[in-house]
Amino acid sequence: MTALHIWNTKTRRKEKFVPLNPENVRLYVCGPTVYDRAHIGNARPAVTFDIVYRLFQYLYGKENVTYVRNITDIDDKINNRAKGVRADGDKRDLISIIKSITDETIGWYHEDMYSLGNLAPTHEPRATDYIPQMISMIKDILYNGNGYVVEGHVLFDVSSFPQYGYLARRNLETMKAGARVEVAPYKKNDLDFVLWKPSSGDLPGWASPWGRGRPGWHIECSAMSSELLGPTFDLHGGGSDLCFPHHENELAQSNAVYPKEEFSRYWMHNGMIRVNGQKMAKSLGNFFTIKDLMDKGISGEVIRLVMLGTHYRSEIDWTDNKVHEATEIVARWRRILSTTSDLEPGMDPDFMEAVCNDFNIPKGLSRLHELARREELDSLFGSLSLLGLESLCEQEINALVNSNLDTTEFTDCLVQILEYREECRKTRDFTKADEIRDSLSEAGVLLQDQSAGELPKWQLDNNFNPEMLESLKSRYEDGI
Ligand SMILES: [Zn+2]
Numbered sequence: 361m362t363a364l365h366i367w368n369t370k371t372r373r374k375e376k377f378v379p380l381n382p383e384n385v386r387l388y389v390c391g392p393t394v395y396d397r398a399h400i401g402n403a404r405p406a407v408t409f410d411i412v413y414r415l416f417q418y419l420y421g422k423e424n425v426t427y428v429r430n431i432t433d434i435d436d437k438i439n440n441r442a443k444g445v446r447a448d449g450d451k452r453d454l455i456s457i458i459k460s461i462t463d464e465t466i467g468w469y470h471e472d473m474y475s476l477g478n479l480a481p482t483h484e485p486r487a488t489d490y491i492p493q494m495i496s497m498i499k500d501i502l503y504n505g506n507g508y509v510v511e512g513h514v515l516f517d518v519s520s521f522p523q524y525g526y527l528a529r530r531n532l533e534t535m536k537a538g539a540r541v542e543v544a545p546y547k548k549n550d551l552d553f554v555l556w557k558p559s560s561g562d563l564p565g566w567a568s569p570w571g572r573g574r575p576g577w578h579i580e581c582s583a584m585s586s587e588l589l590g591p592t593f594d595l596h597g598g599g600s601d602l603c604f605p606h607h608e609n610e611l612a613q614s615n616a617v618y619p620k621e622e623f624s625r626y627w628m629h630n631g632m633i634r635v636n637g638q639k640m641a642k643s644l645g646n647f648f649t650i651k652d653l654m655d656k657g658i659s660g661e662v663i664r665l666v667m668l669g670t671h672y673r674s675e676i677d678w679t680d681n682k683v684h685e686a687t688e689i690v691a692r693w694r695r696i697l698s699t700t701s702d703l704e705p706g707m708d709p710d711f712m713e714a715v716c717n718d719f720n721i722p723k724g725l726s727r728l729h730e731l732a733r734r735e736e737l738d739s740l741f742g743s744l745s746l747l748g749l750e751s752l753c754e755q756e757i758n759a760l761v762n763s764n765l766d767t768t769e770f771t772d773c774l775v776q777i778l779e780y781r782e783e784c785r786k787t788r789d790f791t792k793a794d795e796i797r798d799s800l801s802e803a804g805v806l807l808q809d810q811s812a813g814e815l816p817k818w819q820l821d822n823n824f825n826p827e828m829l830e831s832l833k834s835r836y837e838d839g840i
Contacts, residue, residue: 364377365377369627370626377626380592380593383420384426386428387416387593388429389427389428389597390581390597393432393433394432397650397651404631411719414748425482428485429483430584432577439564441461442454455562455563467802471806471807476663494579495556497583497613507555510547513558514555514570515548516552516609516612517549518553519532519549526611527611555578558573559573578609586618591618597628597629599630600629633675634676635678635679650663660751662683662690671720697754699737703737705738705745727743728743774805777832799835800829804825805829
């Protein structure tokens with residue numbers, strides 16, 4: 361069998377991937393900051409590392425792989441959004457508003473991830489559940505002489521850490537020139553970064569040896585990864601925009617606390633997305649959320665296939681033409697796979713070889729076109745499953761959707777709600793239809809809309825709560 365080779369950002373070389381322990385393969389990926397809907401740029405790392413996760417599961421066995429993707433639920437962007445909501449007349453206190461913003465956004469994120477065909481990670485820790493671990497790491501950083509306290513802030517002292525800049529291959533001078541660092545008068549060095557900062561009374565804050573405050577962004581990932589995966593783990597992933605300073609800072613913090621440990625042994629970074637050759641920006645009108653695309657009738661499978669058409673390390677240029685091509689391929693593969701009803705997923709060696717060569721999926725896809733032409737459907741199906749496109753085969757998604765739970769008890773109730781929502785869609789009451797979708801998501805039921813007239817497919821996530829489903833049904837009693 362082909363050995364997996366990946367381009368390791370740390371060594372700038374393509375290397376054979378050898379996990380520390382093949383019975384405990386560990387992957388950490390930086391997840392979303394939850395203040396708004398995910399856009400296609402946020403979708404790319406989620407899709408890229410979902411395939412890494414699937415390949416690890418295939419190579420090492422499902423039970424031997426742990427995938428952690430965190431949720432950043434404390435951040436200035438979230439606080440600012442809450443202040444905006446309050447300024448618009450919401451009378452609740454900021455902390456309650458923040459709670460509803462983060463909960464709602466996490467629900468949307470789960471829906472989007474499901475629509476894109478991503479598996480749920482093994483753990484999805486929220487930063488605010490790991491404050492004691494962060495405080496303990498910050499104490500150690502100070503104790504080891506790698507940080508300092510000034511005006512209620514705790515800062516990491518980059519000059520105390522000679523390896524700083526190694527991951528991003530930058531020295532202090534070029535970093536200063538290249539990075540947009542927050543210049544603050546109390547910093548010894550412009551590149552010193554915040555570990556802890558004060559929080560005003562109406563914003564979320566926690567008691568600490570340095571006063572009431574909250575963590576900086578970088579320390580969150582160091583704390584959650586070491587807590588859930590240990591101080592050394594196999595692979596750390598994220599977008600190339602996170603390599604510096606975020607990942608450099610994670611590495612510095614974790615090495616400062618665990619000087620004898622390696623932190624992550626391999627690092628993978630995915631490229632960015634442009635739209636029609638331009639940088640994606642709200643001001644240019646080329647900024648799409650996943651939901652925007654779905655609302656235009658572009659399915660999760662199509663979005664995924666567009667992403668997979670470009671090697672993960674290269675920049676994607678998102679164009680209507682690519683969407684159009686992917687739409688045709690998805691339809692063709694779906695049609696071919698529907699010609700038989702008893703597929704046995706197989707794996708094509710040439711496809712596997714391409715994937716194992718630093719995830720050369722564009723090459724793997726051209727192999728899949730060959731398999732489709734030759735009607736080697738078992739191999740086509742197995743290979744598509746590795747890419748997270750198993751939903752192209754109807755028989756499989758129905759099996760997947762209903763796999764884990766005895767659904768008989770609440771299926772009736774759910775179907776009635778879904779039928780009511782379908783009525784709303786038919787009468788073009790999209791506000792209510794969206795409201796029902798969001799409430800279902802809060803109850804842990806994720807929807808994937810189908811063409812008009814068909815009930816959506818659904819899946820339950822970890823938050824599933826049958827009682828909320830009942831109360832939702834009674835809320836729409838009149839219609840139902
Ligand atoms: Zn991170």
